[in-house]
Amino acid sequence: xxxxADSPSNVWAIVPVKRLSRAKQRLSPVLSxxxxxxxVRTMLHEVLATLRATPELVDIVVVTxxxxxxxxxxxxxxxxxxxxxxxxxxxAVQQGLRTLxxxxxxxxVVPADVPFATVSDLQAVISELSRYPMVxxxxxxxxxxxxxxxxxxxxxAPSFGAGSFIRHxxxxxxxxxxxxxxxxxxxxxxxxxPNDLLPWIGSKEITLTAALxxxxxxxxxxxxxxxxxxxxxx
Numbered sequence: 001x002x003x004x005a006d007s008p009s010n011v012w013a014i015v016p017v018k019r020l021s022r023a024k025q026r027l028s029p030v031l032s033x034x035x036x037x038x039x040v041r042t043m044l045h046e047v048l049a050t051l052r053a054t055p056e057l058v059d060i061v062v063v064t065x066x067x068x069x070x071x072x073x074x075x076x077x078x079x080x081x082x083x084x085x086x087x088x089x090x091x092a093v094q095q096g097l098r099t100l101x102x103x104x105x106x107x108x109v110v111p112a113d114v115p116f117a118t119v120s121d122l123q124a125v126i127s128e129l130s131r132y133p134m135v136x137x138x139x140x141x142x143x144x145x146x147x148x149x150x151x152x153x154x155x156x157a158p159s160f161g162a163g164s165f166i167r168h169x170x171x172x173x174x175x176x177x178x179x180x181x182x183x184x185x186x187x188x189x190x191x192x193x194p195n196d197l198l199p200w201i202g203s204k205e206i207t208l209t210a211a212l213x214x215x216x217x218x219x220x221x222x223x224x225x226x227x228x229x230x231x232x233x234x
Contacts, residue, residue, distance in 0.1 A: 018040075020069065027191075048073065107150050109160075114187055116189045134156065140185075144162055145160055146190055156171040198213075
């Protein structure tokens with residue numbers, strides 16, 4: 001294992017993910033509870049597959065209180081931290097950061113609802129760590145943060161959620177930390193509300209998540225024209 005904490009070659013990823021019964025409740029006007037659970041599982045599958053395919057990452061930590069999602073995570077040979085308190089994404093991220101603090105690696109925090117992110121998107125964020133101690137990738141829709149990278153786990157306290165892109169920048173300024181910004185279409189898109197559910201057709205390869213949403217006939221439910229999606233497979 002490489003141990004230079006200031007190098008983007010020594011990066012661990014942290015993925016916080018809510019319990020299935022509590023996840024994506026804002027999607028309830030469009031998706032049933034069972035469908036929301038399947039969507040969360042599929043998105044986590046895609047995010048972990050993309051992280052595993054990113055060669056710059058040393059390892060991955062998934063923080064969740066859900067045994068089914070923990071089981072899925074172990075299939076990717078990641079470390080699982082039990083989200084005992086389950087008090088929100090920022091507390092979950094802090095648990096992951098504390099797990100890594102003794103190792104003092106660089107860290108990349110990625111939410112579990114960015115299934116359209118690509119390896120090149122993540123590499124762009126990691127690459128910026130060679131120039132800045134902290135790097136952000138903003139969400140396109142709500143001013144949130146879809147990736148937070150830091151050279152050390154304790155540079156700032158995470159503040160994910162709506163409007164967090166500005167908050168994270170302010171935290172960096174207050175701490176005197178240089179902050180880089182990476183904007184990409186895939187990493188910028190998350191699935192949070194009904195307007196985020198349209199199948200993603202901006203990439204050459206159809207994703208599992210887009211195919212699942214097509215199976216759910218999300219375009220029909222939202223009253224939009226159907227988009228071609230190949231048959232889902234996992």
